[in-house]
Amino acid sequence: MADPHARSTIRILHVDDDPDFVALTAEFLTHEDDRFEVLTETSATAVLDRLRDEGEEIDCVVSDYQMPGMDGLELLRAIRTQLPDQWLPFLLLTGRGSEEIAADALNAGASSYVRKGGPDTYEYVATRIHEDLQRARAEQNSARFFTLADALDDPVYVLDNEGQFTYVNDALTALVGYGRGELLGSDPSVIKDEKARAAGERHLARILSDDGPDSVTFEVEIQPKSGDPIPCEDHMGVLPYEGTDFQGSVGVLRDISERKARERALTEAKEHYRVLVEQNLIGLYITRGTELVYHNERFAELFGYPAESNVLAGESFLPLVEAADRERLEENLTGVEADHGESLREPYIGVRHGGETVNVELLARGIDLDDEPAVIGTVVDVNDDDERLWQLRRERDRLEESTSIVSHDLRGPLSVARGHVELARTGDDAASGDALSTVADALDRMDELLAELLTLAKQGEVVSDREAVDLPGVAESTWRNVATAGTTLEVTADGEIDADPGRIKAVFENLYRNSIDHTDGDVTVTVGDLDADGGARGFYVADDGPGIPADERTAVFESGYTTADDGTGFGLAIVAEIVEAHGWRIKVCEGRDGGARFEIRDREYPIRPRS
Missing domain, CATH: 3.40.50.2300 (Response regulator)
Structure with a gap:
């Protein structure tokens, strides 16, 4: 028609x-x-x-x-x-x-x-x-x-003008655990408590008001047939009117459990970081140019001054590092201040009051202070071998990295999603379908980034409990999780190593995926021992793909770095986090067959023959 x-x-x-x-x-x-x-x-x-x-x-x-x-x-x-x-x-x-x-x-x-x-x-x-x-x-x-709606991965529902379900798609039944027959003809009380139902009615009233929006998005808890409540976003609109009669409403749910967990984790990390600063476990400073505007007690104490806040305020930061480091410190502070929002973390040789030197690590980030650019940062004594403080530094660094990734990498998919939602509202069927498909892709991209980010945060925790792990066994079992047609695994490694079994699997899986994703056509991956005087001191994972250019071999371990159009840039960053958490070292070089070769060495726990 x-x-x-x-x-x-x-x-x-x-x-x-x-x-x-x-x-x-x-x-x-x-x-x-x-x-x-x-x-x-x-x-x-x-x-x-x-x-x-x-x-x-x-x-x-x-x-x-x-x-x-x-x-x-x-x-x-x-x-x-x-x-x-x-x-x-x-x-x-x-x-x-x-x-x-x-x-x-x-x-x-x-x-x-x-x-x-x-x-x-x-x-x-x-x-x-x-x-x-x-x-x-x-x-x-x-x-x-x-x-x-049937083709969407997101749960979709339709309520009639009496507030009863007239349609639910497969994704919604999968989310809540009820069959269609249990939902159709019933009201939302099946999957929503009184608070959630009241919120839905309140937002529907907004849409139906004379000056109300076309749709609203709000958070709601969905009660599944079994298990804990599921935090969701509800994107609600109304069905087209027939004359002046209200026909009902339509909604799209999105499970935000992972996002809420991530938000809680970041909130807890930020609170933990705040406590560390307030308890003077980390040196905190603010500068404008090279002048110290503020510092806490720990900062003064670290450089050999009385443990008082702001005893060095108004002084230059530069004399607190060796002469050879001062030009670099000045360039870094002024550069971060000028590039508002950028951050850096670098080592320096500090000079304590009285001339004694101390190795410190300085973190700096550009901020606005009283509507003018400034720098806020922390200083940690890296000579201190106390295990607790070493872990605190790692937590601080991971918080910094997580915040940066969330603000940068998710901005693109969010912009894509918002733009195509507006396109979908034009009402053109073909354009709406394409736009919603693009929105779904963008949201899937965000889900993938958040999942990888959570993995990155968890894998960086220091390994305290190790078990004997059979290298050939873990290499072959993890291969079955990622192998695709045209891929081959060869295992020459023959020994066991003390490691966290779960995280060592993640190392192999991410290295395998990296080889497969960056090779067009067939690829052969090899796992072998690294020989050294006195026995094997590690293992390697190599492929016969195109390899990694020498000038990119350090950058590949940075979070967010990827050369693939659909890559997250977290795979090798996760590998590096796990390696560091074990106290190991990793480097990438050219393989014997011209591909990429990742070498992981362990000085403290060498590979030994299988028991």
């Missing part, structure tokens, strides 16, 4: 074996509504031929019942069978009829059944045509919506 709203006319195809009657009907209908354009045929087969013509735009069929060769009911069944994608209203207009014929017509898919009569009949026919067109458009839009 073509959209008559896109044209100024409504094209009606009328078929009757009486040429005089079709001419009379055309005259009366065009008199009733000057938007009607009545096309006529005298046989059912001619109607089918015209409907099969893709260039012909027909909005409605009006047919006689008794016709030679193929009657009106047979024509109706042929249209519904042979042209199922055409949402054409079909009005049966007949001089002879009965309740049985009327029932057969409606059961076969006729939109209306009208007995022929005098001139007043055509006023009724014109009214029926308008109502049937409106209903057909609503059914067509509904079918398009449900087709799209």
